[in-house]
Amino acid sequence: MSTQLSIPNDGQAITLGEQGELHVPDNPIIPYIEGDGIGVDVTPAMLKVVNAAVSKAYANRRKIHWMEIYAGEKSTQIYGENIWLSDETLQAIRDYHVAIKGPLTTPVSGGIRSLNVALRQQLDLYICLRPVHYFKGVPSPLKHPEMTDMVIFRENSEDIYAGIEWAAGSESVSQVIDFLQQSMGVSEIRFPEQCAIGIKPVSEQGSKRLIRAAFDYAIHNARSSVTLVHKGNIMKFTEGAFKDWGYQLAKDEYGAEMIGEGPWCQFQNPQTGEMIVVKDVIADAFLQQILLRPSDYDVVATLNLNGDYISDALAAQVGGIGIAPGANIGDGIALFEATHGTAPKYAGQNKVNPGSMILSAQMMLVHMGWIEAAELVEQGVEKTIAAKTVTYDFERMMTGATLRSCSEFADDIIAQMP
């Protein structure tokens, strides 16, 4: 397949040092995927805001050289029918180490499997990092949304989310059910003739590398606790083991000691001297407690599907997924993306909130060490919301707000950068 990518002439690749640290030139090439649906609205808005922030922060000294790469619908137009995610796209993300993407559509029930999941699995981006905090003035269903300040570490490569499943009535599912019944002595499958089966792989290695990242984040960011969220009372050997491996890791690698009879434990942050508490909670109880007592929770480490649900629920507490950023991170590769999807009913209408994509880019700038530009983006977003010039999702819940389109909101952010 011939290349469809135009590599910017004046840009240079970000490289990795011997310890895996990023070496970011002043003219980095950053690949981006526009995305399906509202990707055509939010991605250009993000590019404009980031370019403005970088130019304002560093004048001519630094500039991002964007390189479009393709996935989803646009990939099929560029590479041909049925090529939803090309090797060239995957390789570009590997080669350039830092990239950003818009949302990609996954059809429900049949059709292609999730390209988002494929990107995470094929690039081994095992951490889905989704910080959730309140921006003053954002309309929220809570009385005290400012009490929600959590950072979700969602395991991104395993669990039922991996999509290992067989359709009801298929030849494959009968083979799986026969195997379970005949060879494994499983007698609990109700309606075996009409049953679909899904598999939930959860490993010690996969769980520990995610939880380790959450502990390290808590250390480097002076956070007070890490909560392991699981449904281990029901799924004992997958979700329950995730919790057990988390406590074991805290003891083995971080010197944690039990609090009272346990299982909660704590270890000293080597950077601040403060204690970091490691605790666990069952997922359903967690979902009610984040509404009633959000300040009890800080860093959260959880499995893939729980993390998906928790991300949207927590985003709603601070104003919705229009403003919820995120990143998929592996060893030496980071792919930033919004928490929301393609919102097809709004696609191409220049209507939705680009805040989630813009704040994902803000996380990307922090990851690159371009802190001054990141701060300009964050302050621009804060001031624009404080001025009540907002997109439809906020405007419908605010009194006295001025409705702005997606691109106008981005222009306002640029105008509000200090």
Ligand SMILES: NC(=O)C1=CN([C@@H]2O[C@H](COP(=O)(O)OP(=O)(O)OC[C@H]3O[C@@H](n4cnc5c(N)ncnc54)[C@H](OP(=O)(O)O)[C@@H]3O)[C@@H](O)[C@H]2O)C=CC1
């Ligand atoms: N990482 C990814 O690429 C993701 C992809 N998806 C995919 O996206 C598709 C659509 O999924 P769906 O379940 O509808 O979820 P979406 O997140 O796309 O949209 C659900 C609702 O959230 C609100 N919303 C979403 N984005 C914004 C925004 N930028 N600004 C303001 N409001 C927003 C809208 O609410 P309202 O109607 O109230 O205005 C929208 O109807 C599916 O194919 C799904 O698989 C889903 C999640 C993540």
Ligand SMILES: O=C(O)CCC(=O)C(=O)O
């Ligand atoms: O891959 C998808 O289509 C959905 C992904 C999703 O909801 C998420 O990662 O939060």
Ligand SMILES: [Mg+2]
């Ligand atoms: Mg989701």
